[in-house]
Amino acid sequence: MGIEFDKINNGIILDVLREIGNIGAGNAATSLATMINKKIDMKVPVVKLLDFDEVPELLGGPENVVCGIFFKFEGDINGSIMFVLDQPSAINLVDLLMPRDNSEFDEFTTSALKEIGNILAGSYIASLSGLTNLQIKISVPALAIDMAGAILSVPAIHFGQMSDNVLIIQNEFIETLEAKSVDGYFFLIPDMDSYEVLLGSLGVTL
Amino acid sequence: MSTMIKVGMADLKVVEFPDALTTLGLGSCVGICLYDASSKVTGMAHIMLPSSKAIRKNENVAKFADTAIVELIQQMEAKGAKKSRISAKIAGGAQMFSFTSANETMKIGERNAEAVRIILKEMGIPLKSDETGGNFGRTIEFFSENGKLIIKTAGKGIKEI
Numbered sequence: 075m076g077i078e079f080d081k082i083n084n085g086i087i088l089d090v091l092r093e094i095g096n097i098g099a100g101n102a103a104t105s106l107a108t109m110i111n112k113k114i115d116m117k118v119p120v121v122k123l124l125d126f127d128e129v130p131e132l133l134g135g136p137e138n139v140v141c142g143i144f145f146k147f148e149g150d151i152n153g154s155i156m157f158v159l160d161q162p163s164a165i166n167l168v169d170l171l172m173p174r175d176n177s178e179f180d181e182f183t184t185s186a187l188k189e190i191g192n193i194l195a196g197s198y199i200a201s202l203s204g205l206t207n208l209q210i211k212i213s214v215p216a217l218a219i220d221m222a223g224a225i226l227s228v229p230a231i232h233f234g235q236m237s238d239n240v241l242i243i244q245n246e247f248i249e250t251l252e253a254k255s256v257d258g259y260f261f262l263i264p265d266m267d268s269y270e271v272l273l274g275s276l277g278v279t280l
Numbered sequence: 281m282s283t284m285i286k287v288g289m290a291d292l293k294v295v296e297f298p299d300a301l302t303t304l305g306l307g308s309c310v311g312i313c314l315y316d317a318s319s320k321v322t323g324m325a326h327i328m329l330p331s332s333k334a335i336r337k338n339e340n341v342a343k344f345a346d347t348a349i350v351e352l353i354q355q356m357e358a359k360g361a362k363k364s365r366i367s368a369k370i371a372g373g374a375q376m377f378s379f380t381s382a383n384e385t386m387k388i389g390e391r392n393a394e395a396v397r398i399i400l401k402e403m404g405i406p407l408k409s410d411e412t413g414g415n416f417g418r419t420i421e422f423f424s425e426n427g428k429l430i431i432k433t434a435g436k437g438i439k440e441i
Binding site for chain 2: 123126127130135136137142144146213214216217218220221222223224225226227228229231234235236237238254
C-alpha cells in the first residue's frame with residue numbers, strides 16, 4: 075500500500091509537485107486579489123523536502139506562536155491541506171481584507187482568517203481538481219493558534235509515516251500598493267495511497 | 281552548571297546529573313520522560329507515531345513509541361540506570377485541529393499517548409504522572425536533579441507534574 079516517499083525525492087516528481095503548488099497558490103492569490111480588489115504579487119513558490127526539525131524554523135522556531143488553518147479533502151483523492159502563517163502575516167492578511175483601526179489578534183481576526191483560509195484553500199483545491207480531472211471536495215476549516223512545533227506536528231506526523239522529511243510549498247503574497255507582505259505556507263498532504271492517483275492523473279508513474 | 285539539552289522531533293537523548301532535557305512545541309507527538317531516581321540518569325524521547333510495525337520506513341527508532349522506549353532504556357542502562365528503578369512521566373498527544381467527525385488519522389495524538397501507556401505497562405515501567413490530550417501545544421523540561429517535569433503552553437500557563 076502507498077508509495078516509498080523517497081521516490082518523490084527525484085527531479086521529475088518534485089517538479090510536478092512544484093507545478094501543482096504553483097498553479098494552486100496562483101489561483102489562491104487570484105482569489106485573494108479579487109476578494110480585496112487589490113493587486114497581489116506572488117513570488118515563485120518554493121517546494122522543498124525538509125527534515126522534521128527544519129520545518130518549525132521556517133516559522134520562527136518551534137515555540138513561536140503561529141496560525142494554522144486546516145482542511146480535509148475527499149473524493150478521488152483523500153488527504154488534508156493546511157495553510158500556516160505567522161502572526162504578523164495573519165494580521166496583515168485580515169487588514170488587507172478589512173482595514174480597521176486597531177490591528178490586534180482578536181476573535182474577529184480568527185473568524186476572518188477562517189473565511190480567508192477557506193477561500194484560499196478552496197481555490198487551491200479547485201485548481202488541483204481542474205488540473206487533474208479528479209473530483210475533490212473540501213471540508214469546513216479548523217483553526218489553531220499555537221506553537222509552530224505543535225501545529226506543524228500535524229503534517230510532520232503524516233509525512234512521518236513514509237519518510238523522515240516533510241514536503242512544503244512556501245508562498246509569499248505581496249499587496250503592492252501598501253507593500254503589506256503575507257508569507258504563507260501551504261502543506262498539501264495527500265493520504266499515502268492517494269499519491270499514485272494524484273501523480274497518475276498527471277501522467278507520472280511511480 | 282546544568283545544561284539544558286534539546287531533544288528534536290523523532291529524537292531521543294539521555295543525560296546525567298546535573299543536566300536537563302527539553303523538547304519544544306509538542307503537538308500530537310508525545311514526550312516520554314524516563315528517570316532513575318537513584319542514579320539520576322534521565323532520558324527523553326519525542327515520538328511521532330505509535331508503532332514501527334506497520335511502517336515500512338522505520339530505521340529511526342526514536343520516531344515510534346515501541347522502539348523509542350526500548351532504545352531509551354538501553355541507553356540509560358549503559359549510563360548506569362537500572363530498569364527496575366526507572367519510572368515515567370509523559371506529556372503531549374494533543375489533537376491540534378478538531379472536527380466533529382474526527383477520523384482515525386485525526387486522533388493520532390490520542391493513539392500515540394495510548395500506545396505509550398500500553399508499552400510502559402508491558403515493560404513494567406510505572407507511569408508516575410501524565411498530561412496528555414487537549415487541543416494545545418506543550419514545551420516540556422525534565423530535570424535530572426529530581427525528576428521534575430515542567431510543562432509550558434502558549435496562553436494556558438505553566439504546570440509541574
